[in-house]
Amino acid sequence: MSLLEIRDLAVTYHGSRGDIPAVRGVNLDLAAGETLGIAGESGCGKSTLALAMLRLLPAGATADGQILVDGDDVLGMSWGKLRAVRWAGASIVFQGAMHALNPVHRIGRQVAEPILVHENVGEAAALRRAEDLLTQVGLPAWRARSYPHELSGGQRQRVMIAMALACSPRLVIADEATTALDVMIQAQVLDLLGRLVAERDIALLMISHDLSVLSAHCRRLAVMYAGKVVELGPAGSVFTDPRHPYAGALSSAFPTVGDPASRGRPRGLGGDPPDPTDIPGGCPFHPRCPVVLPQCSSTPVELWPAGPERAAACVRVEGYPGSAADGTAGTDEADDRSRSTR
Numbered sequence: 001m002s003l004l005e006i007r008d009l010a011v012t013y014h015g016s017r018g019d020i021p022a023v024r025g026v027n028l029d030l031a032a033g034e035t036l037g038i039a040g041e042s043g044c045g046k047s048t049l050a051l052a053m054l055r056l057l058p059a060g061a062t063a064d065g066q067i068l069v070d071g072d073d074v075l076g077m078s079w080g081k082l083r084a085v086r087w088a089g090a091s092i093v094f095q096g097a098m099h100a101l102n103p104v105h106r107i108g109r110q111v112a113e114p115i116l117v118h119e120n121v122g123e124a125a126a127l128r129r130a131e132d133l134l135t136q137v138g139l140p141a142w143r144a145r146s147y148p149h150e151l152s153g154g155q156r157q158r159v160m161i162a163m164a165l166a167c168s169p170r171l172v173i174a175d176e177a178t179t180a181l182d183v184m185i186q187a188q189v190l191d192l193l194g195r196l197v198a199e200r201d202i203a204l205l206m207i208s209h210d211l212s213v214l215s216a217h218c219r220r221l222a223v224m225y226a227g228k229v230v231e232l233g234p235a236g237s238v239f240t241d242p243r244h245p246y247a248g249a250l251s252s253a254f255p256t257v258g259d260p261a262s263r264g265r266p267r268g269l270g271g272d273p274p275d276p277t278d279i280p281g282g283c284p285f286h287p288r289c290p291v292v293l294p295q296c297s298s299t300p301v302e303l304w305p306a307g308p309e310r311a312a313a314c315v316r317v318e319g320y321p322g323s324a325a326d327g328t329a330g331t332d333e334a335d336d337r338s339r340s341t342r
């Protein structure tokens with residue numbers, strides 16, 4: 001059994017602009033010791049997915065489907081159980097550590113806090129554990145006595161990782177955890193996360209708009225577009241040999257190191273992501289797709305097997321029902337094969 005199983009997850013924000021379907025039928029699995037990257041342009045639903053996993057969605061959002069952590073559904077569990085899952089089962093490292101840390105408390109106390117809250121441990125023992133965690137993330141133990149403003153951005157992000165690991169979670173979600181850091185520090189922090197994942201057999205779900213970073217640090221990649229996973233597979237293959245035209249455009253957005261201006265913006269791809277209140281029918285990517293076919297505006301697309309461990313939601317994938325070579329769009333057979341790729 002996978003540590004994390006997401007089944008038919010749909011998240012909708014209900015607001016004054018109308019309903020925003022931010023996540024639309026996502027299915028993902030993640031095993032202990034595995035790293036899965038989630039990539040996609042701003043607004044595709046990555047953070048909503050992360051927040052839903054720990055039931056941290058704001059009021060006004062509804063979530064349907066299942067999010068199973070060790071077989072227990074986060075969306076349906078009691079508050080008591082959810083509290084335990086939030087630290088000991090799974091934890092999140094967000095972007096922007098400066099704002100997440102309390103400026104008036106020493107680092108050690110902040111790292112020790114989740115241990116004190118969630119475990120039956122005295123203050124001195126919790127502080128010793130905090131010092132130990134700081135050394136594990138590459139900071140000297142004496143940093144426990146520092147205040148956040150005395151640390152660099154990279155050091156503060158390490159502190160956030162130490163906090164996330166404090167109660168030995170089995171799943172860590174890193175949402176743009178290193179985006180604000182410069183490239184060298186980013187690589188160091190991501191290497192550190194990768195090492196901790198391997199040593200502790202943690203499942204790591206890493207969210208970033210930067211496909212090249214994810215492909216370097218994750219075993220598998222999921223590419224999202226308009227609330228759906230449109231490509232899933234081994235990271236190297238998705239990055240270098242994408243099967244979905246959007247994944248291809250996204251990987252071409254990170255062609256060269258040292259060209260920050262081009263990063264994150266799919267090159268050669270016109271238009272913007274769709275208005276979330278008015279997502280195009282058929283394939284949601286079809287209005288921007290450089291290789292669009294006539295049926296793309298009407299054929300619903302789901303993930304379809306596209307090679308070993310691979311799936312893509314595109315009618316151009318060989319054998320896709322409704323593709324030029326196949327007249328079986330929308331059949332039960334299509335649904336069955338789609339499910340078998342989860």
Ligand SMILES: Nc1ncnc2c1ncn2[C@@H]1O[C@H](COP(=O)(O)OP(=O)(O)OP(=O)(O)O)[C@@H](O)[C@H]1O
Nearest residue numbers: 013015020022041042043044045046047048058276
């Ligand atoms: N609190 C909210 N209320 C209403 N709509 C929201 C809210 N948060 C996000 N959305 C909308 O949901 C959609 C998905 O947003 P989300 O933040 O999950 O995307 P993202 O891929 O993480 O983007 P980014 O990389 O910019 O954070 C967007 O259309 C966004 O405008």
